[in-house]
Amino acid sequence: MSYLTITDLQKHYDHYHALRGINLAITEGEFLVFVGPSGCGKSTLLRTIAGLESSSAGSIILDGRDITELASSKRDLAMVFQSYALYPHMTVADNLSFALRLAKLPDTEIQEKIRFVSASLQLNPLLDRKPKELSGGQRQRVAIGRAIVRQPKVFLFDEPLSNLDAALRVQMRLELARLHKKLSTTMIYVTHDQVEAMTLADRVVILNAGQIEQVGTPLELYRQPNSRFVAEFIGTPKMNLITANKAMLEGDNLVIDLLGNRIHFPANRLKETLSTSTIVGMRPEHMSFVEQDGDISGTIELVEHLGPEAYAHIQLSNDQTIIVKASARSELKDGQKVNIKIDVAEVILFNENDRVISVIPEEA
Template identity: 50%
Template sequence: MSGLQLDGVIKRYGATQVIHGVDLTIEDGEFCVFVGPSGCGKSTLLRMVAGLEETSAGRIAIGGRDVTRLDPAERGVAMVFQTYALYPHMTVAENMGFGLKMTGHPKAEIKAKVDEAARVLKLGDYLDRKPKALSGGQRQRVAIGRAIVRGPEVFLFDEPLSNLDAELRVEMRVEIARLHQEIGATMIYVTHDQVEAMTLADKIVVLRAGRIEQVGAPLDLYNDPDNQFVAGFIGSPAMNFFAGEPAEGGVRVPGLGDVTVPAPRTATGTVTVGVRPNHLELTEGATHMVELSEQLGGVSYHYLTGPDGAKIIVEAHDQRAPKPGSRVGLRFNPARAFFFDGGSGLRLR
């Protein structure tokens, strides 16, 4: 297996530039997830690595080999798409081995590789079935098996779970994580779902408008975001943001009940204060209006409106639920707050 290097990678469609000078290193055997909102360029960047989109400028290297201008078949990659793209008239075994058959590999070699991929993916009992006799999760495993038998240097996944229902998504997420642990391959995975990113990745690349906002391990991005965009995108439910004003002793936050919290010395001018839902606690008081409470058993989410109209989510791990329309107070540890420049959105440390 091999790592991946992107140096100043740019993508243009005519006069419109959609990928802006991306520099990125993915180590051998690493599971890297591209995440970001729709239209951020994550799938375009993945397709450039695969060779399905031409690279307008910059360099792409796999295993130290420059593949920027090579055809997809010459790059040593295998891609798993959002749709399964299985041949309905072929069996599971025939679907998985079709690529090797077309490149002239011996039947015995194809069978051995298909059997091994079926063992890894727990598909041994389904090799003689047609796709129509499989569940959605099983079909996606066949698509992954088709990639495995090719023995690629890098696996590419383009939102492979988005067509599955919620239960199957969780099941397949576990399967893909187990697959990575077993074969130790370099994998690049595209998703808009930050929960998938947090649970699967060794490294997350957060993209916005064709640029990298931050790269790091999941918990590093969660605990130490570089800017307000990353702070709001990583974490579920999303971080709460409040307008803050410099005041004596720190930053005054009307949305939290007009409290003043200690802030970094760099907090001058307009400041945005971020607090995660699990760092807020309901208390006796009348500063915030309860709009709705969602009780999910082990966790509850309370949706509040602050005195300045700010919308707030509080995560609680008890089964108390204030009535909609009632008023509550809020408490939090100021040391848990994040501070961002009100103009640029950059983190103030």
């Protein structure tokens, strides 16, 4: 059953339509991540849920209560911002307890909450320090702790790790994942970093131009994107896309003419008509180098050795460059001619409208 339900949510800024009919159902205890390019509406959506932005239309229902028009302070939500927003003149303990003291909770209850949060986030040695004495990672933990002590129904995170260096981001991702398992509280997290989205989320919401492009688990979005936008956005390096010269059905087989080579997809048939401009999508790990009988060929421009793996940038006959994952011990060299085999079972096809062309097994 849905715990937080967003229905036809709209947001206008004069003539700019920032949110275009958002519909989303979030279950209790879920870790949901909003991700998308700059300007897609992810932070606006989060701030509208929080009540920091008013909605132009639509509704937000939390645990059976309509909070659409409620003030932010009345929504039973807690938000962690990109900037830590700590009170510089207060100690860590005072920052953690500030909202509780405003609510006039008993001192014993406040101390109990502070002890729980301090133990959960390893803040005990820092309680007497002021923010200026803390590292970026420590400040972010205090900001998260200040949200936790309120015990809200939903935590909202607005790119909380973007100010941290790479090593600290990895550490904080791990701490957030552990914290979610420990608290089992609903969390909504905004990021532009797809690695954060893929590693933290139970489900990911991909936004594009104020609309939801697709919702799914990280692996669903990676393996079964419903559009070219999602396919290119999820995955590093990006999916390779090549326009087919021709795509046709021959009996129950799909045959694609790709750069002059006929590639067969045996025992498959299409659920829809092939488009005049079929685009073939292949991820770097779904292609391999072979001595002969490759599906396509090209010349190596660059090999990136990344320790456990390598990526070869290949220039094709149409001057397009694709990326193929190679063995870490690969002896590939710049300028080398190579033949490439495509794992046809993993290929994704797109039509001229950049939507996925559905292919189903023959026996289905």
